[in-house]
Amino acid sequence: MVTPAKPRLFAYELPGGWKLLAGATDADNDYLSTRLARPNDWWFHADSVPGSHVLLRSKDSEEPSRETLRQAAAVAAYHSKARNAGTVPVHCTRARYVSKPRGVKTGTVNVSRGTVLKVRPDISFATRVRADIDAEIGSNQRSG
Numbered sequence: 001m002v003t004p005a006k007p008r009l010f011a012y013e014l015p016g017g018w019k020l021l022a023g024a025t026d027a028d029n030d031y032l033s034t035r036l037a038r039p040n041d042w043w044f045h046a047d048s049v050p051g052s053h054v055l056l057r058s059k060d061s062e063e064p065s066r067e068t069l070r071q072a073a074a075v076a077a078y079h080s081k082a083r084n085a086g087t088v089p090v091h092c093t094r095a096r097y098v099s100k101p102r103g104v105k106t107g108t109v110n111v112s113r114g115t116v117l118k119v120r121p122d123i124s125f126a127t128r129v130r131a132d133i134d135a136e137i138g139s140n141q142r143s144g
Helices: 026-036 066-078 133-143
Strands: 009-014 018-023 042-046 054-056 088-094 115-119 127-129
Touching: 009 066, 018 026, 018 066, 026 054, 042 066, 054 066, 066 088, 066 115
Parallel strands: none
Antiparallel strands: 009 018, 009 127, 018 054, 042 054, 042 088, 088 115
């Protein structure tokens, strides 16, 4: 039996202590969006171009500001094929509205509702941190 590879995720911390995760491959995007995401997390993906699924971890005591959502969207734009574009439309929704249809290609999901933010690709405000997949899995099982 082949053991699946551990997901490769980019992890960032945004101002205000918000945690952000981005998938590195289609399989990582699948894992992030369908297994790791909690219903109240925020989900982002650049519109109409290949790119990472990005997850902004929700906090029990606080909603993200519009600026925090825009920063998360900018990271999603940065981790897409539109990285060098001026302005990129990015889908933004709660993870509960993201689902994977049966039989579709790895990394493909449906989004049933949400909004589109137009942002410039950027990660300059984000601090890259080590992605601790085991801790993410544990926190997901406790709170999901």
